[in-house]
Every structure is written in C-alpha cells, then in structure tokens.
Amino acid sequence: MSSLSVDHLLGIRNLSVDDIERIFQTAQSFKEVINRPIKKVPSLRDITLANVFFENSTRTRLSFELAAKRLSADVINFTASNSSVKKGETLIDTVNNIIAMKVDMVVLRHASPGAASFLSKHTKAKIINAGDGTHEHPTQALLDAFSLREKLGELNGKRIAIIGDILHSRVALSNIYCLQKLGAEVLVCGPSSLIPKGIDSLGVKVSHDLTETLLWCDAANFLRIQLERQDSPFFPSLRDYALQFGLTSEIMESLNKSIIVMHPGPINRGVEISSSVADSSDSIILDQVENGVAIRMAVIYLLAAQIER
Ligand code: CP
Numbered sequence: 001m002s003s004l005s006v007d008h009l010l011g012i013r014n015l016s017v018d019d020i021e022r023i024f025q026t027a028q029s030f031k032e033v034i035n036r037p038i039k040k041v042p043s044l045r046d047i048t049l050a051n052v053f054f055e056n057s058t059r060t061r062l063s064f065e066l067a068a069k070r071l072s073a074d075v076i077n078f079t080a081s082n083s084s085v086k087k088g089e090t091l092i093d094t095v096n097n098i099i100a101m102k103v104d105m106v107v108l109r110h111a112s113p114g115a116a117s118f119l120s121k122h123t124k125a126k127i128i129n130a131g132d133g134t135h136e137h138p139t140q141a142l143l144d145a146f147s148l149r150e151k152l153g154e155l156n157g158k159r160i161a162i163i164g165d166i167l168h169s170r171v172a173l174s175n176i177y178c179l180q181k182l183g184a185e186v187l188v189c190g191p192s193s194l195i196p197k198g199i200d201s202l203g204v205k206v207s208h209d210l211t212e213t214l215l216w217c218d219a220a221n222f223l224r225i226q227l228e229r230q231d232s233p234f235f236p237s238l239r240d241y242a243l244q245f246g247l248t249s250e251i252m253e254s255l256n257k258s259i260i261v262m263h264p265g266p267i268n269r270g271v272e273i274s275s276s277v278a279d280s281s282d283s284i285i286l287d288q289v290e291n292g293v294a295i296r297m298a299v300i301y302l303l304a305a306q307i308e309r
Contacts, residue, residue, distance in 0.1 A: 003305040008120045008127040011136035012177040020181060024146055026298035027291070034070055034293060044073040047304050049105040050098045053130070054080040054091075057109055059265055059289055060130045060139070064107045067296035073304075076103070091115065092122050099125045104307055105300065108132075126303045134168050134229065140264050141174035143295040145182060147288045148219055151260050156183030161213045163189045163245060164223035164272055167196050168230065171223055171264045176202055189213040190245060193234040210245050211254075219260035222247060222272040242271050249276040260284055 004019045012020075033041055049068040051061050061077070068075045078098060080086075085094060095106055105126040108116050113135035120127040131137040145155065152158050160179050166172045166188045179186050180203060187205040188195060200206055207213045214220060225241060235241045247261065261273065261283045269275045278285060 003302050007306065008116070008129075009138055009299055009303065010117050010120060010127065010129050012138045012141050012174045012181070013136070015138070015178075015181070017181050020142065020145070020178065022302065023142055023295065023298045024149070026302060027142075027146055027294040030070070030297040030301070031291070031294040034297075040070050040072060042072045043301060044068070044071040044304050046309055047071075047073040047105065047300075047307065048076070048101075048103045049073050049107065049300065050076045050078060050103045050125075051107045051130075052078045052095060052098065053109045054085070054115075055109050055111055055131065057130070059292060060109065060137075063289070063292040064128075064130065064139075064296050064300075067293050067300055070293065070297055071301060071304075073300065076101075091119065095119055095123050095125070099123055105303065126307065128299060128303070131170050133170065134173075135170050136174045136177075137170040137264075138174050138178075139292070139296055139299060140171050141178040142299070143288055143292045144171075144175055144221060144262060144264065145178045146295055147262070147284055147291045148260065149182075150287070150291075151284060152218060154183075155179060158184045158219070159187070159217045160184050161187045161189055161207075161217035161220040162223060163210065163213060163220055163247075165194045165225045165234075166190055166199065166223065167194045167234070168226040169223050171221075175221060176204055187213060187216060191235050191241070210247070211251065214247075214251065214255055214259060215257075217259060219262060220247070221262040221264070223264065224266060224268060225271055238268075238271050246271060247273040247277050249274060249280070252277060252280075252282060258282060262288060264288065 005016050065075050107128045107130045109130040111133050113133040115132045116129035162172050189207045263285050
C-alpha cells in the first residue's frame with residue numbers, strides 16, 4: 001500500500017503535493033464509506049490511537065475519535081485538565097506512559113508551537129499534530145482545501161482569502177502552505193495588529209479592507225478572534241472589529257457575486273460573521289466539519305500503513 005513521504009503528520013509545510021493528493025484520494029473513498037448505512041471498515045482493528053489534548057477542542061477531538069472508530073481502531077482519550085499533568089508530570093512522561101499501554105498513534109493538541117515535532121523525536125508512536133499553539137493545524141487545512149475542491153474544482157489559480165486573527169492562528173499558516181501547494185493565490189486580511197509582520201515573504205497578498213478582499217476572492221475563510229491568546233488589546237473592542245471586518249448578509253448582497261464562506265470553528269457569531277451568513281447557502285462550515293472525519297480517516301490510515309505488524 002502506498003503511504004506518505006513523512007513518518008508523522010507534523011505540519012503541511014513538509015508534505016509534498018503527492019502526499020496531499022493521496023490524502024484527498026483516500027478521504028474521497030472514506031467519505032463514501034461514512035455515507036453508507038454501515039459507516040465502518042475493518043482496516044485498523046489492530047491499531048490503538050490516543051487523543052492527547054492539552055487544549056480545548058470539539059471538532060478536532062471528536063472527529064479524530066470518530067475517524068479512528070470508523071476504521072475499527074481502538075481509541076483512548078486523554079484530557080490534560082483531569083490528568084496527572086496537574087501533579088507535575090511532563091509531556092514526554094505522559095505520552096510515554098500512554099504509549100507503554102501499547103498505543104500506536106498519538107494525536108496531540110498542545111499550546112506550544114513545535115510540541116508535536118518535539119514528541120516525534122522523543123517517543124516511538126506515530127504523531128499527528130492536531131494544533132500546536134499558533135504554529136500549524138494540518139488536518140484543518142487539509143479538510144478546508146478538500147471542501148473547497150468539492151465546490152470550486154481544481155484550486156490552481158483560484159483566489160482564497162483568509163480573514164481575521166492571522167497573528168494567533170495555526171489554521172492560517174497551514175492553510176497558506178496547503179493552498180499554495182495546490183496552486184491557489186492566497187490573501188490575508190485583518191487589522192494590521194493581527195497580521196504578522198513580514199507575512200508577505202510567504203508569497204501572500206495583504207489587505208486591511210474587507211470589501212476589497214471579498215471582491216478579489218472566490219472563497220473567504222473567516223478565522224476566530226482568539227481572545228484567549230491576546231494578552232493585550234489588538235483592537236478597540238469586539239464591536240469595532242465586527243464593524244470593520246465582520247461579514248454580514250448586507251455586505252454579501254452588495255458584492256453582486258457569490259463567494260464561498262468558510263470558518264474552521266468555533267464561531268463567534270456576530271463578530272467574524274453574522275448568524276445569517278453562517279447559516280446561509282453560501283456557507284460550507286458544516287461541510288468542512290463533515291469532511292474532517294474523512295480527512296482524518298485518511299491520515300490515520302496512511303500513517304498506519306507504515307507501522308510494522
Ligand atoms: N477547528 C477546530 O480546530 O476546532 P476545535 O478547536 O473545536 O477542535
């Protein structure tokens with residue numbers, strides 16, 4: 001069975017275009033499986049996966065759990081807040097103890113950029129990065145690009161805007177790498193305080209004007225304002241932010257064109273986008289969530305193919 005060119009999924013940066021295409025092709029097959037009455041295949045009955053989450057999550061943790069179960073793998077869930085981490089146990093000791101219970105694969109969410117890469121060098125399990133601080137969130141970018149391809153076809157030459165809190169976002173960097181590898185043009189938009197200095201060196205356009213951005217793009221991915229990572233104010237108030245960068249039905253109607261609206265979740269309704277847009281036919285937010293299970297099945301399946309057994 002062909003697998004990936006990498007031993008772990010740590011980020012999009014080190015994936016090849018062939019890797020991304022293989023993940024999409026595999027996810028397409030699994031999407032068909034999970035739409036059948038019996039949504040399960042017996043492929044990974046001999047694999048055990050641990051979800052190790054040091055930060056809160058709804059979509060990523062649940063969809064990794066469901067993805068593993070749909071592949072017939074065993075799953076255990078670790079949440080730092082009710083664990084022996086509270087008694088001072090380190091990340092490596094925590095994960096090595098979990099691996100000692102015959103766990104093959106660890107899905108890690110952690111607040112520190114590089115945590116997944118660090119673990120991959122100090123443990124024996126396959127590591128999947130489920131978000132490392134403000135660095136990368138590779139499966140989110142894969143499911144975003146997969147969802148966009150369903151709507152737009154090939155992404156080569158397509159114009160995709162990423163709008164909002166780019167500075168604190170792991171979704172932004174993984175999306176930039178993934179979309180550019182697939183040939184799309186990327187623009188980031190937000191207040192200058194939330195756009196990292198020098199981001200244009202990644203080959204992205206920068207705008208501070210929402211309407212100009214929406215007129216330019218085929219699809220717009222709105223990112224959450226991450227108040228939990230902002231230790232000082234980056235804009236006067238949420239209301240001021242929403243007035244300048246929040247998407248409303250009125251703005252959508254004024255464009256005289258259709259665009260695809262995305263959001264990785266969780267949404268601050270009325271801040272990044274209004275409820276009327278989030279719940280409209282322009283929004284593919286729940287398609288993103290649905291595709292997250294198929295993409296994560298593909299990643300688990302392709303990495304499991306490298307495990308000797
Ligand atoms: N998009 C995303 O990562 O959502 P969760 O934080 O709920 O996993």
